Amino acid sequence: TVFVLGSINLDAVARVDDLPRPGETVAGLSLELFLGGKGANQAVAAARMGVATRLMGAVGGDDSGAGLKAKLAGYGVQVGDVVELPGVPTGQAHVWVANSAENMIVVTAGANAMVTPQQVAATTIEGQRVLLCQLETPATAIETLFRAGSAKGALRILNAAPALPQGAALFPLTDILIVNQTELATYAKLDREPVKLEEVSVAARKLMSRPDQTIIVTLGAAGAAVVRRDEAFLVEGKKVKAVDTVGAGDCFCGALAATLAAGMDLAEAVETANAAAALSVQKAGAAPSMPNRREVEAFLEG
Numbered sequence: 001t002v003f004v005l006g007s008i009n010l011d012a013v014a015r016v017d018d019l020p021r022p023g024e025t026v027a028g029l030s031l032e033l034f035l036g037g038k039g040a041n042q043a044v045a046a047a048r049m050g051v052a053t054r055l056m057g058a059v060g061g062d063d064s065g066a067g068l069k070a071k072l073a074g075y076g077v078q079v080g081d082v083v084e085l086p087g088v089p090t091g092q093a094h095v096w097v098a099n100s101a102e103n104m105i106v107v108t109a110g111a112n113a114m115v116t117p118q119q120v121a122a123t124t125i126e127g128q129r130v131l132l133c134q135l136e137t138p139a140t141a142i143e144t145l146f147r148a149g150s151a152k153g154a155l156r157i158l159n160a161a162p163a164l165p166q167g168a169a170l171f172p173l174t175d176i177l178i179v180n181q182t183e184l185a186t187y188a189k190l191d192r193e194p195v196k197l198e199e200v201s202v203a204a205r206k207l208m209s210r211p212d213q214t215i216i217v218t219l220g221a222a223g224a225a226v227v228r229r230d231e232a233f234l235v236e237g238k239k240v241k242a243v244d245t246v247g248a249g250d251c252f253c254g255a256l257a258a259t260l261a262a263g264m265d266l267a268e269a270v271e272t273a274n275a276a277a278a279l280s281v282q283k284a285g286a287a288p289s290m291p292n293r294r295e296v297e298a299f300l301e302g
């Protein structure tokens, strides 16, 4: 099983001709509401791969919180560890997308910021093979989970996104760290994004604190680099026509966690995660675009 600790958001996506300037009001062309948040998206991606997936997190005591939980359950995610906090708003992302494809996004953490170490400590993670976290819930809660997981022999995966200074303190507690090129540049304090495998591996090794750690750097359409202390290799991405890359990283992380929990070896799991993410960029939306296991297997068989 996969145990995800992470954020749950209501994403409100409005299309506009042009982004508003400060003080300006513009008419939206359309409005769509989606289940979002990195934790929720990654849990959906893992569950769609056919692996039992539990999500721990917090929503508000409002209608949207209950609605998002129901939606998650509809995707097969176990939501018994998602608390509904009265008097607190559910996390929301307000996204404006212009005709030029430029966007502006405001994320309010709401209930996601209220996930506590106590909430984590009160649950049992006995029997959870893989723990998967991102940085949209408090680092203190992640630390508690990873310390407990270490005692139970679980594989601890951290997708250190978004790039936050407090994220780096968790690196020593992780077994697999997943970052994209922008996040790698931020954590490794580079002034530009590393591109070539050689540059990527040098930068990634700066984030290692133990010899047994693995760092996976996602490289967009190029695929992903796997960096360990003594080896680094590229797992090439799948060639597809991208329609919407929002949620590609989340699909990759969820699929990777699921395939590792199912016992796949790392190189094959990264190959499968690339395939799942490539399928997801061919469809609009984050959660609705996550492919299921049969679709991924069929795609890999070509």
Ligand code: ADP
Residues within 6 Å of the ligand: 180, 181, 217, 218, 219, 220, 221, 222, 223, 224, 237, 238, 239, 240, 242, 245, 246, 247, 248, 249, 250, 252, 273, 274, 275, 277, 278, 281
């Ligand atoms: P993020 O979504 O965090 O910016 P990336 O852009 O690196 O992360 O994408 C994550 C993964 O999604 C990649 O490692 C790759 O497997 C897949 N992916 C992203 N964009 C494409 C694309 N245009 N074609 C095929 N696969 C893609």
